[in-house]
Amino acid sequence: MAEPIIAGVAESNLGETPDRNWLDNAAIATVRALEDAGCTLEDVDGVAVAGGDDYMPALVLSEYLDLEEPSFLEGTEIGGSSFEHFCGHVRDAMARGEADVVVVAYGSTRNTGPRDERSLEETHPIDGFVRPTGLFRPPGAYAMAARRHMHEYGTTGEQLAEIAVATREWAAMNPKAAHREPITVDDVLKSRKIAEPFTLLDCCLVSDGGGAVVLVSAEKAAELGVPEIAVAGVASTSTHRQDISEMPDMTTTGAAVTGPKAFEQAGITHDDVDVAEIYDSFTYTALVTLEDLGFCEKGEGGEFVSGGTTAPGGELPMNTQGAGSRIATPDTLASSSSSRPPDSSAASTRESARSTTPRSRSPTAPADSSPRVARSSSGGNHERTSERPP
């Protein structure tokens, strides 16, 4: 079996890490994830990293970790979906016998780190069209998509809020979550307006921190004696990145393309999925991705998430660790509204999805265990802003 096994997962400290840079956080998460997997830096023969603030993050992290001639390096920058994207390349490398232990890592200091103040001369020509509008990105961009979704399908603010409420219920069980007190639909609707129709509680947190996943070959997994939680399907695509208005249909994401591919690779259907971990940079992001992955019909996401579908005890538990809306995770960090995005000059909106084999699903783990379950990420439109996010 060539599917990489998820042998270990971990985070660095989250929230505010003023004494750490992105590399420190990525390295700390790496070592903790290796410990979780039952191995050490000595075992590592590959590094895949994105979202950091360096031009050549894979090289820099390998150097920092003092790896000896790693055989696998990946640094493709496609925003929050980079990490899922890496899994496909890791699978290929493992199938070729090039690597047995690969660390997928991320680190950031978006919360407390310095801002990027590049002038318009130094950025993409399209920014001359986008930035003078003052659009607060990414919230404003996704807000425009959400409003169009409401217009086309009758989706309501209450329905978006259901996602935030359910996610907070999961966060309540996670000691690491930044906010654990319960919230109501009304709380979401009445929280501070950010970019209509989004309020503060529609938006994910921005946080410092790092995260890492250790992927190992089947042989190494057997040696380590870890549960065989495999990455069974991965797909990536790109729609748009710098200007959401360029999307011909703003209400459909690349997940509509990648979802079917990942499901097919994994050999599963939606009925096989017990838990979904879906990128929720905003409530709407999770809703539209559920639709595009086919958990419900297009346009019916609002109805689907109503009534606690994704909450503890619901039909489809989603983002069981509390997710980006309530707890910062590597993926959501990468997509958070931020003053220091990944190098944005060449990136486009990408979508990727991966799901595990039906046999390897984990329980709907709350608390501090990270998800080892069907997961999808829509990494779109992580745009630069020059203001602090909310």
Added chain:
Amino acid sequence: MSAPVKDRREKWEGPVPVPTGATVPFWAGTLEGDLRYQECECGNRQLYPRAICTSCGDEDPPFEVSEGVGTIYTYTVCHVPGEPGFGDRTPYVVGAIDLVEGPRLLALIDAEPEGLEIGASVAVTFWQISDVAAIPVFVPE
């Protein structure tokens, strides 16, 4: 068309476009009240301006002048300024405008949020914000 161009240079504290390469004719047009888009010989129409036609690959597709009218595809009301210099302006409206010629353009909508709706007709005006560029700003028709 030639839409009104208001001089906002004194009051503007936000980012200003820097005309370069393929965008130079677009920004030159704005100072004259013209909203230009590229229309290639193959029939493809595109904005923002690019060095190639995204349909056939022809280099430097020529510009045409838009009628400057369209409809609101979607919009948001920004309560958090996304750029320096927008603090005093909040809340303000940013929309994606479908021009009658086809291309869609992200732009400020100069209107009270309350009366706006998707599908409403809008027309372009320009705010001159630097010596070399005026930004398209749409108003309800």
